[in-house]
Amino acid sequence: MEIRLLKYFLAVAEEQNITQAAKRLHITQPTLSRQIREFEESLQVNLFIRKNKKLYLTESGTYLKKKAEEILALDEKVEQEFANYQNKMLSGQISIGCVEANSSHFLSKMLEEMITNHPQVTFNIFSGTSNDIVEKLDKGLLDIALLIEPISEGNYNKLILPEKEEWGLLVSTEHYLANRPNVLAEDILGVPLICSSRKAVQDLFFSWGKFNEENLNIVGKYNLIFNVISLVENKVGAAFSLKGATTNRTNKIKFLPFEPKLETNCVLVWKKGSLLNTTVRAFIQHIKYALEA
Template identity: 30%
Template sequence: MTHFTLRQLRYFVAVVEEDSIVEAARQLHISQPSISVAIKNLEETFNQRLFIRHHAQGVSLTASGRRLYERARELLRLSYELEQNARAENDLVSGTVAIGCFESAAPLYMPKLVAGFKQNYPEITIQLYDGEQHELMHGLHRGRFDLAFLYDLELGDSINKERLNAPHKPYALLPAAHPLARKKAVTLKELSREPMILLDVVPSRNYFIDIFKEKGYCPTVAYSSPSIEMVRCMVGQGLGFSVLVTRPSTDMTYDGKRLAQVNIHDEMPASMLIMAYLRNNEPTKATQLFMDYCRTVDLSPGILAHAEPA
């Protein structure tokens, strides 16, 4: 009787998700013939054709391949959870947690969270990835991430989400010498008269524009960038204002210009930083421990200390 292996299933799933044997081999750091042999063995084991090969255009799934893909993903997920939880049952907790974080928030929060967590659980490996919102959601659904840190904007109901103790109300970012920077708070109306430097990543882009539109204002976007530090530097050079949620602990830009973070007087929808995982995926023990740690941390600007016990 012919048997299949988890490794063969892992190779098969990689080919499906990369739409190419070549790309799957590159991602897995193995040879293309190894993947081809694994798929051939699977097809012989199940007596089904799993892929349609397209010359120079990759591969596509057959109907049988699609059904096997869904079951293979679930089996690989269960095997991963079994391995992680079995390791966590040791006296010395170990395991791996793969975490995706929204790219503008990642530098401010993740290194400090990981450093604090590793002091308590040095044997648990943390793998970090940063990206845009859609990349994080895609990674959760594809099993790439155990946990994602992202903003509670334009998300579906396929995830469990928990709010973090982090800033959630937008503020105005201005050059330190700007007249509005002297005020304790500014209005959206005042800001709308100035050129805007837009953080151009989804969903932040739509969120920051919409808070003006909902009040009947239409700011002129002079420049935009997906990099929060590029936005800060443009503001520092006096090219306009910006609106952000993430609050770096310094008022200096990369190129040495001073900035002012000014509260916005208007009421507006909050932008909550959350940690999330798939509803149908029970977190591993190592993931649960990381989540527990994050619940104890205050992510306010300039502070990353344990909250006092209730």
């Protein structure tokens, strides 16, 4: 499967129009039509259906689009890494996955120092859930990742970052708990809750409060806290959340820490056995020195 054909396919999928895609690719419309037709024939599937003068992806086309995006991202990354290998001076891109956490400030400081010392170094940050980030890390689409424990440690090297991440309850400023300095386990019983969809985080919460899930009033689950802030503001529910994920988002919500405290480590991880380029290895070493200082 040629990279060129995948680029043609993605252009048509994004433009939903052969003519517009051909202009974007700087080739003729008949040439692109023929290439897509021959591509479909070689795969023995229809990738597009025409409706209302637009091209829409079939189920097979949707699957291929996701894989094509991953392949092209990896292809670009390999090209960049090979260019770095040929250049003794530190340069190129560091691909970083990052969850919502206070420790992102530490990562920002490390990046600032790295770029100041090596102006040809750039970075690409992918923000998402732990599951999304780990998937990309495993596929080689990310070099390193900032994650919240607990994580599966068997496949990854890790550095524990200095700042602990504090868990608590995110409530509307009009919530009846909002004037409390903190939240006890018994305060949560009966409160409509919005919890993380990540099982490891749910288990952490249940263990802290000695809860059984069936005894809690869980009205919804989320993958990124950003998506539920408006729900908390409108008193749909209170959200189990990290303090760092909600800092300075709005003055209509309030973070209430748990009592007793519930804290976890934020860690920088990279896949064991992965062939990291010189720039990424230098960045990891820079962080190690900062942690040892």
